[in-house]
Amino acid sequence: MKELDILQDAHIKVTPQRIAILRLLKENSGHLGVKPLYNLVSQQYPNISLATIYKTLELFRSKGVLRAVAVASGEANCCSSPDFNSRLVCSTCKSTFDIPVPEIDLKEYLEDVSSRSGYRLTSQQLVLYGLCPKCSRQEA
């Protein structure tokens, strides 16, 4: 999916900066902290501020764009609440990667599980198995 389509799908006003940020997130499979992201974006847009990066990421997160990027790439280190991770385990090379779950999605999910099971939940762990990006590339 093209950056433009992702933004339009999420009803986010398209700006060149937002496209650039989104592209960098995608290219780096989410393995990109806010500061490095800022450094890269400011090479193209020297006037962009760190605050704008934060705001954009927050916007992306609130609209589910970050999640879309994370899911598409299988990874997302960037910009997430540390509260809860799903752990991804590569079944080929056994590498693991923790992908943060947005707090709001988690809350809904847990409430749903709790109400359907009657369990009062005290802790949670989510492990997902698959092929890491490196191994899937080798397989292709």
Ligand SMILES: [Zn+2]
């Ligand atoms: Zn692997």
